[in-house]
Structures are given as C-alpha cells and as structure tokens.
Amino acid sequence: MSVRQYGTVGELMQWTRELADAPYRSYLYSYPHKTAYQPIEPAIPLSKLWEAEQADSYFLYMHIPFCAVRCGFCNLFTLPDRRADVHKEYVDALERQAEQWAEFMHGKPWARFAIGGGTPTLLEPRQLERLFHIAENILGLNPQQASISVEASPDTVTQERLQILRAHHVDRVSMGIQSFVEAESAAIYRPQKPSLVEAALEKLTAFQFPLLNLDLIYGLPGQTVQSWLYSVERALSYEPGELFIYPLYTREHTIVKPEQIMEQGEDIRLQCYYAARDLLLSRGYEQFSMRRFARPAAIGAKQVLHYSCQEEGMVGLGCGARSYTRGVHYASRYGVSRAATQSIIADYVSAESYRSADYGFILNEAEQRRRFLLKALLHKEGLVLDAYEQRFGTRVLEDLPQLERLLATGLALVESGNLSLSDEGMAYSDAIGDWLISDAVREQMEGYVVV
Known part of the structure; x- marks a missing residue:
C-alpha cells in the first residue's frame, strides 16, 4: 500500500x-442505524421474508418499553409508566404477536434469547413469568441450548423476580448502574442512591447467575477520572463476569443537553476510557470491544447453539424491537418523546395483525x-x-x-x-x-x- x-x-x-x-x-x-428506517411499500409478508432466511439458528429478542423513570441520557424506545394494567395489555399483545409469528419460524432452533427495554423487571412477577411462557411454549425456546439474558435495574431487583429468572435458566443478568456516586447519578436524572445499588447487587450475587453484567457510564457532568475509577472499583468488588463502559452521548430529546457534557471535553472522556481499560486489563479482564470487557471464565458459561452477530436471524418481538433478515431489517416506528412512544405503543397494543413488515430498511x-x-x-x-x-x-x-x-x-x-x-x-x-x-x-x- x-x-x-x-x-x-x-x-x-x-x-x-x-x-x-x-x-x-x-x-x-447495528447497521444500518434505526434512523435510516423508512416505510416499506408495499409491506412484505413475514412468511415470505423468513422463508428465505438462511441463518441456521435464531436470536429471539423481546422489548419491554417501560421504565420507572427516563434517565437523562436515554433516547431508547421506552416510556416511564409503572401501571400494572398497561403492562398486562402490552404482554397480551406480545403473546398475540408471538402466536402469529410462530407460524413462519419453521422450527429453527433459538441460540439466544434476550429480554431488554426499558426495564423488563419492572413488570409484576406474573407478567415477567408470562414472557418465558411465550418464548418456551409458543415459540419453542429450549432453555438448555440457548443463552438467556435479562436486563434489570437496581430498584426492581426482588427475590421473587430473581427466582423466576433462575427457574427459567437465565444465565446472564445485566444491570445498569452508571455510577456509584450519588451526585453523578443525579446529574443524569437517575434518582438512585448507592445504598439501593449495593442492596440489589447483594441479592444478585447471592443467586449466583452464571454471568453478571454491569454497565457504567463515563463523561458524566462533574465526573473526574478519580470518581470514575471509584465507580469501576466498586463494580469490580462484586466480581462481575462482564463489564460494559459507555461514554455519555446526548441526542435528540435526551434530558441531558450537549452543553452539559461539552464542559467536560473529549480529553476527559478519553482519559476515563484509558484509565478504565488499563485497570480492567490489569484485573484479568479481556477487551472485546470499546465497551465490553469480560473475564475469560465468564465467556460461554452455558453450552449453546452457535449464532454469529454477523449473521441475521434476529427475531424482535414487541414494540420498539428490531428484526434482521439478510436482506431486510424491520421494526415498529421509533420515537423518544412521551407523546410519540405512547402513540406507537397504543397502535401496537390495538393491532390485530403483526404478519407484515411495513417499516424498516431493505439492504x-x-x-x-x-x-x-x-x-x-x-x-x-x-x-x-x-x-x-x-x-x-x-x-x-x-x-x-x-x-x-x-x-x-x-x-x-x-x-x-x-x-x-x-x-x-x-x-x-x-x-x-x-x-x-x-x-x-x-x-x-x-x-x-x-x-
């Protein structure tokens, strides 16, 4: 060259x-980015789309678009709503969608199953249990041959919910902490006290799930390299098998605004990244991406079917979930504001048919x-x-x-x-x-x- x-x-x-x-x-x-999605006209029947899919195994994802509050950095498809009746209506729709989609999945095995959001563990135990019923009894998930991951937040970690995860062979629980410093959490409008986080981690570690993943964010308003490393050290004290470190970004409709993080500058973010990277490597973690660090013993905790993220076969159930075949990516509409997400969820819950892809990207x-x-x-x-x-x-x-x-x-x-x-x-x-x-x-x- x-x-x-x-x-x-x-x-x-x-x-x-x-x-x-x-x-x-x-x-x-993922690629293309979700903001590149557009209406697909005419809509593509999903039976035709999945009939041509070449992947040997599939990845099942369920999206639960509800949180207790919206964090200041979040632009995900999620709605702050604790109402149990709203959650039940949504899970009812999720079950109807699964019943329709089961018709054209053609019996291919599931290599992975993930429940994300939002906060899936915000659901009452009865509704959380139903998610596994849908995956196992309607879509044919075999929990003994699939990697199963569930996202949680500190305020939703209870004995009853963790028992449900254990009963259904969940082998990875992921919890967003972001910071162990109360002032830093407050700066991103995340009302959590370190004592709440510590209590949740004590419960999680007592259940000894094969893989505990923790998420932290650097570049927070008022954060220093020293306070950042304090959070990393606190997280490491619980011996997570996996740790994700995310830089703070702001986007359209996020509560935290660009000027709040511009004061920190790019230099502090790079300093935080390198400081955490060097610390994690020194503690025996291996780096798999800019964000993901894992201990070798934690990788592949369960013998599961092969699935490559470069391949397709991603089946996304629920409002806000994306599905990937080789030639078409599709999803529901995307929104961030409360009005937009409420409207999109309402349309999803009231729908009678989920049998076509009418919004996405043709590759x-x-x-x-x-x-x-x-x-x-x-x-x-x-x-x-x-x-x-x-x-x-x-x-x-x-x-x-x-x-x-x-x-x-x-x-x-x-x-x-x-x-x-x-x-x-x-x-x-x-x-x-x-x-x-x-x-x-x-x-x-x-x-x-x-x-």
Whole structure:
C-alpha cells in the first residue's frame, strides 16, 4: 500500500486527530442505524421474508418499553409508566404477536434469547413469568441450548423476580448502574442512591447467575477520572463476569443537553476510557470491544447453539424491537418523546395483525457487505478476510478502499488474514463506525426527524 495514495504522513496524522475529535452521532451496535428506517411499500409478508432466511439458528429478542423513570441520557424506545394494567395489555399483545409469528419460524432452533427495554423487571412477577411462557411454549425456546439474558435495574431487583429468572435458566443478568456516586447519578436524572445499588447487587450475587453484567457510564457532568475509577472499583468488588463502559452521548430529546457534557471535553472522556481499560486489563479482564470487557471464565458459561452477530436471524418481538433478515431489517416506528412512544405503543397494543413488515430498511448487496464488515471490525475478533470473500465473492479492501486509510494511520491492521482495529483504533471505534456509514444511509439518517 502506498501511503501517498491516501495523503502525506502529515495529512494522515491530521485526519486521525480529526477522527478522534469527531462528535459521534452514536455507536453502531447495528447497521444500518434505526434512523435510516423508512416505510416499506408495499409491506412484505413475514412468511415470505423468513422463508428465505438462511441463518441456521435464531436470536429471539423481546422489548419491554417501560421504565420507572427516563434517565437523562436515554433516547431508547421506552416510556416511564409503572401501571400494572398497561403492562398486562402490552404482554397480551406480545403473546398475540408471538402466536402469529410462530407460524413462519419453521422450527429453527433459538441460540439466544434476550429480554431488554426499558426495564423488563419492572413488570409484576406474573407478567415477567408470562414472557418465558411465550418464548418456551409458543415459540419453542429450549432453555438448555440457548443463552438467556435479562436486563434489570437496581430498584426492581426482588427475590421473587430473581427466582423466576433462575427457574427459567437465565444465565446472564445485566444491570445498569452508571455510577456509584450519588451526585453523578443525579446529574443524569437517575434518582438512585448507592445504598439501593449495593442492596440489589447483594441479592444478585447471592443467586449466583452464571454471568453478571454491569454497565457504567463515563463523561458524566462533574465526573473526574478519580470518581470514575471509584465507580469501576466498586463494580469490580462484586466480581462481575462482564463489564460494559459507555461514554455519555446526548441526542435528540435526551434530558441531558450537549452543553452539559461539552464542559467536560473529549480529553476527559478519553482519559476515563484509558484509565478504565488499563485497570480492567490489569484485573484479568479481556477487551472485546470499546465497551465490553469480560473475564475469560465468564465467556460461554452455558453450552449453546452457535449464532454469529454477523449473521441475521434476529427475531424482535414487541414494540420498539428490531428484526434482521439478510436482506431486510424491520421494526415498529421509533420515537423518544412521551407523546410519540405512547402513540406507537397504543397502535401496537390495538393491532390485530403483526404478519407484515411495513417499516424498516431493505439492504442491497453493498449495504449487506458494509454491515458484515462493521459487525466484525468494531469488535476485537475483527473481520476474517476469507469469510468475507467466501460470502460475497469479492475482497473487502477492493469494495471499501477507504479502509486503507485506517491501515495507513495504524488504526487498523491485517494479521494472519484478519482485519482488526489496533488498540488506538479501538479507542476511536465509535468515530470509525460513524465514518464508515454509507452515503445512502447517512442521507436517510440526516433526513430523519426524531419525535
């Protein structure tokens, strides 16, 4: 590769600095981004869509769009609503949807099952129990061969709910803590006291789920590197098998505004990232992405069927959930404001049929290639170049020659037939992911109005 082809050394160094300072829109846990979704006309019958799906196993996801309160950083599809009757109506609709979708799942096994939100454990125990009934009795989930994950919040962790999770062989419980410092939690409008978090963690660890995941956020208003590391140390004291560290971003309709985190600056966020990364590596954790760190013993706690995140076969039940086949991604409409989410949930609950995809994104071959790359490159394992070539019949560096710039700047490297981010590249993976969004997807994202 000729560096000159992509600019002088000085120009490449400047580009690297600009990339590092880029105001990331968000991180890409999927591609295309949900704000690129549009109405699909005519709507596609799901029986036809899933009949053509090539995945050997599926990932079942259920979305519970309710929380006790909306955190200041949140722009997920969730509604602050504690009412038990509202929750029951929603689970009733979820069951109707599952009954209809079971008709065209064709008996393929489930390798993973996750319940997210929102806060699934906000549901009363009876409704929480029903979610597992839907997965097991209607959709045929075998809990002995699937990895099962459930999200929780400190204020919803009770003995009865944890007993339900244990009875249904949940092997991963994920809890968002964000900070052990009360003032930092208050700054992001998360009314939780450290004593509540500690009590919830004591209950969780007593149940000894195979994998405990904890989430923390850095870059909070008023946070320092020292206070950030205090939260990391407190989390580590409970010996979680997995720890996710997230930088704080603000987006449309979030309560925390950009000016509140701009005061902190990008430097403090990078300092927090590197400080936590070095600490976690020194404690025996392995880094799998910019966010995910796990202890080797915690990986693969259950022998489950194979499922690759680069593949499709993602079945999303519930309002706000997304489903992925190779050629089509689809979902319900997306909203953040209270009025928008209430309206979308009301439409979902009152619907009689869930048998077609009428909103989403149809991936042409170029977007399928880009998705395959991004789902691999932004994680430690990187992209196996032969796997890309076998799937698409082309070479990724020819399809996306801009990748050469990552190699020229040392943000990525090729070793033993594998294209992966370097340590520095991993620190900037959000900006790299954003930079690799196609022009067509970018145009649709920028034209999207979040309500």
